[in-house]
Amino acid sequence: MNLINFLQAIGIVLFAFIFQTSLTGINRKITARIQRRRGPVWYQQFLDIFKALTKTSITHGWIYDFGVIMALGGIAATLMMVPIAGFESFPGMDNIFIITYLLAVGMLGMAMSASGSGNPWAAIGVSRALTSMLAYDIPFMLVMIGLIFKFDTASLSNFAALQQTGSIVTWNIIKYPIGGFVALISLQGMLGKKPFDNFIAPAEIASGPMVEYGGKHLGMLFILHELSTFIEVGLIVNIFFGGGPTVIAFLVKYVIVYTLTNMVSQVLARFKVDQMVMFYYKVPLALAFIQGFIIVITNSGGVLWF
Amino acid sequence: MVLNDKDMRSAWEKVENYFQGSSIWMKWYCTGCGAIELPPTLTSRFDMERLGMGPMATPRQADILLITGYLSFKTLRRVIYSYEQMQEPKYIVAFGSCTVNGGIYYDSYSVMNRLDFYLPVDLYIAGCMPRPEAILNGFKELKSMIKAGKAEGYKKYKENYEWYRKNQIHSLKEVYVKDEFHE
Numbered sequence: 001m002n003l004i005n006f007l008q009a010i011g012i013v014l015f016a017f018i019f020q021t022s023l024t025g026i027n028r029k030i031t032a033r034i035q036r037r038r039g040p041v042w043y044q045q046f047l048d049i050f051k052a053l054t055k056t057s058i059t060h061g062w063i064y065d066f067g068v069i070m071a072l073g074g075i076a077a078t079l080m081m082v083p084i085a086g087f088e089s090f091p092g093m094d095n096i097f098i099i100t101y102l103l104a105v106g107m108l109g110m111a112m113s114a115s116g117s118g119n120p121w122a123a124i125g126v127s128r129a130l131t132s133m134l135a136y137d138i139p140f141m142l143v144m145i146g147l148i149f150k151f152d153t154a155s156l157s158n159f160a161a162l163q164q165t166g167s168i169v170t171w172n173i174i175k176y177p178i179g180g181f182v183a184l185i186s187l188q189g190m191l192g193k194k195p196f197d198n199f200i201a202p203a204e205i206a207s208g209p210m211v212e213y214g215g216k217h218l219g220m221l222f223i224l225h226e227l228s229t230f231i232e233v234g235l236i237v238n239i240f241f242g243g244g245p246t247v248i249a250f251l252v253k254y255v256i257v258y259t260l261t262n263m264v265s266q267v268l269a270r271f272k273v274d275q276m277v278m279f280y281y282k283v284p285l286a287l288a289f290i291q292g293f294i295i296v297i298t299n300s301g302g303v304l305w306f
Numbered sequence: 307m308v309l310n311d312k313d314m315r316s317a318w319e320k321v322e323n324y325f326q327g328s329s330i331w332m333k334w335y336c337t338g339c340g341a342i343e344l345p346p347t348l349t350s351r352f353d354m355e356r357l358g359m360g361p362m363a364t365p366r367q368a369d370i371l372l373i374t375g376y377l378s379f380k381t382l383r384r385v386i387y388s389y390e391q392m393q394e395p396k397y398i399v400a401f402g403s404c405t406v407n408g409g410i411y412y413d414s415y416s417v418m419n420r421l422d423f424y425l426p427v428d429l430y431i432a433g434c435m436p437r438p439e440a441i442l443n444g445f446k447e448l449k450s451m452i453k454a455g456k457a458e459g460y461k462k463y464k465e466n467y468e469w470y471r472k473n474q475i476h477s478l479k480e481v482y483v484k485d486e487f488h489e
Contacts, residue, residue, distance in 0.1 A: 028355075037353040044329065044358055051329040054322040055369075056394045207363035214366035214393040 001090065009080035009089035016079055016230040017223060021045045023255060024226060027262045034266045045226075052219030060117045060212060067113020068213075068220050074105035075227045082234045083157040085244040094156040096144060099235065100137075106228060107133060110209060110221070117212035125208020128199035128273050135277045136189030136196070139284035143179040146292040147172065147239070150299060156235070160243025173240040179291040180240045182284045184261075189280070190232045193265035198273050233258050315455050326369065326395060327453035330359040330445070333368035333392070335385055338375020340402045340435055347438040359445060365391040370448075376404035378416050382424060383478055389425055396460050397428040399448065401441075406430055423473045426459035 032039025173180035244250025408419035431444040
């Protein structure tokens with residue numbers, strides 16, 4: 001590990017920010033077309049973020065400031081581990097457990113900072129965000145444990161490489177459709193898209209954890225959101241859609257997965273927090289167990305279907 | 307206020323003003339009846355998002371405080387609180403004739419007549435009610451004002467704070483919102 005690795009890592013973070021922010025802007029236009037509007041220009045998300053960064057900002061104590069920086073740093077560090085089309089800035093560090101744990105650092109930093117603001121809406125939003133994390137992570141991790149058991153590896157680039165041996169049939173979403181379905185539902189929750197966006201809920205709890213943020217802090221949170229979106233969608237693309245033999249293939253798959261998630265989000269209404277937890281613990285958790293059962297049976301030489 | 311029209315801003319301020327004028331987040335203070343004109347402005351028919359505008363949930367996040375119509379003295383106190391919570395640069399858009407001269411409430415004992423005695427208004431959208439076209443036109447005007455660096459209400463408020471505070475105290479007796487939650 002030398003200086004080149006760190007420069008590459010910073011390059012990946014910059015690339016991810018520019019790519020995902022443009023994609024968010026394009027998806028705002030797609031949302032607008034779904035709602036029969038024209039929508040903003042495609043670079044509106046950049047304008048919003050840079051505008052927020054030019055405003056003044058106040059502090060509610062050092063925990064409030066430090067939490068934002070910790071969250072942004074944690075998410076940026078996580079992003080450096082995600083392999084893009086076989087390219088890794090730190091080879092051998094793309095273990096799925098490293099990524100899920102480091103993601104939690106970012107989320108907890110934000111929770112700490114929001115609680116530090118002392119606003120009751122922020123406390124409600126944080127408790128909802130952590131509850132939903134508990135809800136979507138358990139089915140997702142169950143599916144992942146099944147796949148790790150099957151392939152005998154936990155490295156994302158190995159997952160991607162194993163799926164590139166043949167045609168589209170070797171993709172995990174085709175070979176393990178039940179697990180892929182569970183992962184896509186979990187992705188909806190990870191990204192905070194409807195129907196699982198009750199921790200943001202601007203009309204109910206005044207945008208939850210973000211309630212006290214303004215100016216530069218809010219701009220940093222927007223950047224954090226774009227980076228964490230890149231990590232989560234990149235995770236799904238690497239594990240279930242075969243990563244990408246080339247960068248273009250990876251990005252095309254990425255765009256399709258993210259746009260589909262956004263389109264699903266635009267036609268659904270918001271769940272209440274108890275409905276969301278009950279849903280995740282009923283349908284995706286049951287499907288994840290079924291998927292694990294199938295993997296165990298077939299792996300030990302049993303035949304499930306003729 | 308500069309006497310000549312020469313642009314006194316630095317290059318960085320021009321860049322800042324470009325971003326501030328291109329992306330506008332609003333906090334709607336919708337206690338007046340003007341609120342009814344905002345849903346059509348927001349949704350498919352007139353679509354304000356194509357101009358880069360959108361509603362935000364709290365005053366901290368917003369750039370613009372949009373005051374739709376009359377303010378009773380009880381709500382004026384809350385508006386002053388909300389305005390002072392906002393992050394600079396911040397702008398006030400006053401909406402409807404009630405904020406200009408009282409409108410149909412001109413002789414009411416409990417409704418204020420002129421908003422700019424109490425808070426610095428950057429732009430008025432007159433009418434009773436202003437139609438969505440008028441609102442969009444007004445915001446286009448405001449965007450060009452911000453980009454040209456001429457929307458300076460928040461600076462005026464800081465410079466003439468004593469004058470504004472005197473007017474607020476004169477009408478409200480005390481500018482203090484009783485905070486039931488934290489007591």
